[in-house]
Amino acid sequence: MIKLMSIEKSYKTGSQQLKVLKGLDCHVREGEMVAIMGSSGSGKSTLLNILGLLDGFDNGEYVLSGESMAGLSERSAAKYRSRFLGFVFQSFNLIGFKTAMENVALPLYYQGVSRKERNVRAMEFLEKVGLTDWSEHLPNQLSGGQKQRVAIARALVGKPRVILADEPTGALDSTTSREVMSLLRELNGEGITMVVVTHENDIAELCDRIINLHDGQIVIDTVNV
Amino acid sequence: MFNRDTWLEIANTVLSHPMRTALTGISIALGVFILVVMQGLGFGLQNGVKEQFADDAVNSIWVQSGRTQLSYRGNQANRRIQMRESDVEAMFNEMDTVHAYSRRIRIWGMQMESGDKAGNFPIRGVDPDHQMLENTKLSHGRYISQRDVDEATKVAVIGATLVEEIYDGENPVGTHLTIGGVLFRVVGSFDDPANRWENKMAYLPFSTAKKLFRAGNDKLDQIIIGTGDMPIAETTQLTDHLLTWFKERKSVHPDDQRGIWLENNNEEYERFQNIFIGIELFIWGIGLLTLLAGAVGVANILAIAVKERTKEIGVRKALGATSSSIVGLVVQESLTLMIVSGSLGLVLGVGLLEFVSPMIDHEYFKNPQVDFRIALLALGILALVGVLSGIGPALRAVSIRPVEALRDE
Numbered sequence: 001m002i003k004l005m006s007i008e009k010s011y012k013t014g015s016q017q018l019k020v021l022k023g024l025d026c027h028v029r030e031g032e033m034v035a036i037m038g039s040s041g042s043g044k045s046t047l048l049n050i051l052g053l054l055d056g057f058d059n060g061e062y063v064l065s066g067e068s069m070a071g072l073s074e075r076s077a078a079k080y081r082s083r084f085l086g087f088v089f090q091s092f093n094l095i096g097f098k099t100a101m102e103n104v105a106l107p108l109y110y111q112g113v114s115r116k117e118r119n120v121r122a123m124e125f126l127e128k129v130g131l132t133d134w135s136e137h138l139p140n141q142l143s144g145g146q147k148q149r150v151a152i153a154r155a156l157v158g159k160p161r162v163i164l165a166d167e168p169t170g171a172l173d174s175t176t177s178r179e180v181m182s183l184l185r186e187l188n189g190e191g192i193t194m195v196v197v198t199h200e201n202d203i204a205e206l207c208d209r210i211i212n213l214h215d216g217q218i219v220i221d222t223v224n225v
Numbered sequence: 226m227f228n229r230d231t232w233l234e235i236a237n238t239v240l241s242h243p244m245r246t247a248l249t250g251i252s253i254a255l256g257v258f259i260l261v262v263m264q265g266l267g268f269g270l271q272n273g274v275k276e277q278f279a280d281d282a283v284n285s286i287w288v289q290s291g292r293t294q295l296s297y298r299g300n301q302a303n304r305r306i307q308m309r310e311s312d313v314e315a316m317f318n319e320m321d322t323v324h325a326y327s328r329r330i331r332i333w334g335m336q337m338e339s340g341d342k343a344g345n346f347p348i349r350g351v352d353p354d355h356q357m358l359e360n361t362k363l364s365h366g367r368y369i370s371q372r373d374v375d376e377a378t379k380v381a382v383i384g385a386t387l388v389e390e391i392y393d394g395e396n397p398v399g400t401h402l403t404i405g406g407v408l409f410r411v412v413g414s415f416d417d418p419a420n421r422w423e424n425k426m427a428y429l430p431f432s433t434a435k436k437l438f439r440a441g442n443d444k445l446d447q448i449i450i451g452t453g454d455m456p457i458a459e460t461t462q463l464t465d466h467l468l469t470w471f472k473e474r475k476s477v478h479p480d481d482q483r484g485i486w487l488e489n490n491n492e493e494y495e496r497f498q499n500i501f502i503g504i505e506l507f508i509w510g511i512g513l514l515t516l517l518a519g520a521v522g523v524a525n526i527l528a529i530a531v532k533e534r535t536k537e538i539g540v541r542k543a544l545g546a547t548s549s550s551i552v553g554l555v556v557q558e559s560l561t562l563m564i565v566s567g568s569l570g571l572v573l574g575v576g577l578l579e580f581v582s583p584m585i586d587h588e589y590f591k592n593p594q595v596d597f598r599i600a601l602l603a604l605g606i607l608a609l610v611g612v613l614s615g616i617g618p619a620l621r622a623v624s625i626r627p628v629e630a631l632r633d634e
Binding site: 049052054055074075078079081082083087089093094095097098102106107109110111115154158 | 234237238242536537539540541542543548626
């Protein structure tokens with residue numbers, strides 16, 4: 001599903017070139033659930049940006065679902081994002097002035113789905129995460145776990161092939177963390193490929209495979225039994 | 226860009242941030258409001274001053290004659306110089322263009338009667354341009370026309386004092402007035418508040434007055450030449466040239482001050498033009514400064530608003546929005562806000578002026594209206610500033626990589 005070959009990426013910081021990814025190779029198969037670990041500065045978020053088509057790369061090849069993602073235009077990157085990818089963030093990042101349902105429906109707005117259809121599908125996914133009764137609530141009226149479930153529903157609504165989760169449990173207590181992880185696991189069971197960035201070992205343990213990043217390269221790639 | 230969904234999205238965003246919306250809206254509405262009101266007051270001042278000094282604001286040369294001081298070419302001093310119609314024709318040959326002119330004769334104390342009212346008033350025989358040169362404001366009817374002069378019709382245009390004393394202030398147009406025993410039809414009336422002397426006059430076609438009351442002789446009292454917007458230097462040059470020419474033609478000594486004299490009011494004209502320009506600059510200065518203050522305020526609020534939305538923009542991007550659609554959304558949003566609140570300010574400002582205008586009655590203050598085009602232009606400029614000040618921060622916001630924008634709590 002995801003194939004990265006010798007990905008290189010550097011940033012300009014003042015006059016210096018800071019090389020963040022130094023020829024990274026990685027292959028995530030369809031239906032896999034992979035954890036990406038690493039200390040800060042290891043290149044985790046850069047990798048996630050590149051995987052999420054939110055940032056380009058300098059050298060190498062990125063193949064997503066059989067299509068090359070090298071040198072994408074801004075417009076087609078946005079198109080692939082809305083068609084293939086779903087995002088889940090540590091701080092949920094729900095839009096504060098929109099209700100749970102409106103938040104879930106937002107990706108469909110960018111896919112050009114009609115308003116009526118958007119709301120029907122948003123409700124469908126809210127039901128899937130067990131929040132039907134909370135559809136008219138604003139994010140600040142929801143608990144942390146509920147917010148993350150709304151965010152997951154929002155990531156799912158566009159029927160993505162891959163979900164990229166950036167520290168999805170970072171702001172949650174351990175019980176809620178487990179609930180969220182089992183929800184992700186369940187969705188993975190339905191065939192969606194999961195990439196979870198985390199620094200917590202017990203969260204990483206819940207995935208099929210752990211990729212350890214250090215200094216812009218993969219140092220350990222272990223399969224959980 | 227203009228589908229229903231986009232508008233709903235904008236309405237949703239705008240209405241969910243009442244504070245931000247109100248602040249931006251108020252600063253735009255206030256900017257346009259103040260601009261409109263200040264412009265209105267400025268124009269009121271300008272209109273008032275213009276009317277007060279209207280007579281001096283027409284650029285003209287007056288040719289008059291008297292008695293000579295000096296003997297010259299075998300003529301004794303104290304000789305009466307008489308202007309004649311033939312002088313007018315000859316004078317035109319000395320000029321490149323004649324913007325306007327009027328011959329003038331005056332006869333004192335004509336007996337005038339209409340119905341059972343009567344009185345003694347002076348008359349003037351004039352050409353049609355006299356209206357412009359004397360700056361006569363008609364209250365009713367029309368002025369003397371070229372046809373009246375050509376055909377020597379018996380029509381009269383009468384001043385406000387006459388209207389008051391013979392017609393009790395009623396509209397005299399269409400009535401008949403006996404002047405020196407001859408029946409005239411009154412075709413118009415005028416009121417010249419800046420020159421109350423003229424209000425006692427009845428203006429008749431030059432030819433009619435000459436034929437009936439001057440026994441057909443070709444003597445003139447004055448010749449008035451309008452010089453339009455001719456610059457002061459040229460007017461002075463023309464005046465000097467005509468004076469020399471007239472003195473030569475009438476055999477008046479070049480140093481004689483009384484035989485022939487030409488008055489031009491171009492110094493006054495220029496002074497009043499400068500006053501008008503000063504007032505106009507004042508109006509524009511205030512307008513532009515108000516606009517600038519408004520624009521700075523709007524730019525400020527929008528920049529902050531967009532910064533506040535960095536996170537939201539990151540989310541939208543991650544959810545499949547293109548950068549251009551986000552910039553478009555921000556710009557369309559601020560534009561909508563500008564137009565709605567700007568129009569509100571416009572309507573309130575114009576409304577206030579309309580409401581206040583009839584209550585103000587002062588010599589130097591009349592008709593405080595605003596040029597609607599100027600108001601719309603101001604609105605346009607504010608909108609442009611709004612768009613430009615929204616674009617910058619929006620572009621910066623979309624250029625931030627979403628994962629980073631979204632990560633830090």
